[in-house]
Amino acid sequence: MKKLFYGLIASLALSAPVVGSELVTQGWKTYDSMGCMMLRECTDGVVKVNSIADVKAYYNGVPNYDRVAGEFNKILAHLDAIGVEVFLADEKYFPPLNRGVYHTHGNKFFLNDSYMDRPGTLMAVTRHEGWHAAQDCMAAGVENNFIAVIYDDDKIPPFYQDMAERNYPPLARPWEQGALWAGHTEGVTEQALAVCASGRPMWETYEPTPLTRQWLFDQGHIEE
Numbered sequence: 686m687k688k689l690f691y692g693l694i695a696s697l698a699l700s701a702p703v704v705g706s707e708l709v710t711q712g713w714k715t716y717d718s719m720g721c722m723m724l725r726e727c728t729d730g731v732v733k734v735n736s737i738a739d740v741k742a743y744y745n746g747v748p749n750y751d752r753v754a755g756e757f758n759k760i761l762a763h764l765d766a767i768g769v770e771v772f773l774a775d776e777k778y779f780p781p782l783n784r785g786v787y788h789t790h791g792n793k794f795f796l797n798d799s800y801m802d803r804p805g806t807l808m809a810v811t812r813h814e815g816w817h818a819a820q821d822c823m824a825a826g827v828e829n830n831f832i833a834v835i836y837d838d839d840k841i842p843p844f845y846q847d848m849a850e851r852n853y854p855p856l857a858r859p860w861e862q863g864a865l866w867a868g869h870t871e872g873v874t875e876q877a878l879a880v881c882a883s884g885r886p887m888w889e890t891y892e893p894t895p896l897t898r899q900w901l902f903d904q905g906h907i908e909e
Contacts, residue, residue: 713777722778723788730775744802753808763878769818785810787817813868822881825906834859837894
């Protein structure tokens with residue numbers, strides 16, 4: 686049962702002077718600097734995003750984001766409705782090759798600005814981290830610190846299971862394989878977040894996995 690949730694792992698996948706820079710003791714581009722950003726103790730170079738217009742402005746209108754604008758704006762609208770904030774952040778906060786992170790404890794996710802000037806990457810990472818927010822909602826809402834698997838292995842294409850096996854530790858794989866699939870599949874994240882934003886329990890639309898169902902029952906959210 687303890688493998689059902691991994692909020693900490695999901696979170697750490699963890700002008701003026703630099704705000705909070707004195708709190709980064711292990712240097713930039715480390716999990717230390719990422720943690721400072723996620724806790725909002727470091728805010729220099731971290732910009733809130735409300736729509737694709739903010740992304741366009743951040744990169745001075747280049748490149749053209751029109752082909753992803755509709756889905757991106759829908760996802761951000763759903764996230765705003767459930768209380769999840771999205772930020773573009775300076776690459777100095779992210780460990781090497783890390784493109785984004787969702788913080789389940791703070792209900793925020795952060796996009797690495799060194800990658801988001803590519804519309805395809807922006808959309809893939811937004812879907813991926815947005816799926817983690819949907820998993821958060823599957824665990825009875827984003828207000829708690831738990832995150833639940835939405836789809837079991839039999840619903841995830843083998844390609845993404847293999848990708849998760851190559852890139853994530855065993856404990857994280859059930860959550861990450863779903864996020865990898867959603868990240869590369871148009872509409873999957875947007876639809877899940879729309880359910881979450883509607884106020885309906887996620888498990889009324891998405892059949893819970895056996896472990897998720899057991900946890901929801903143990904917590905008094907569902908009846909057998």
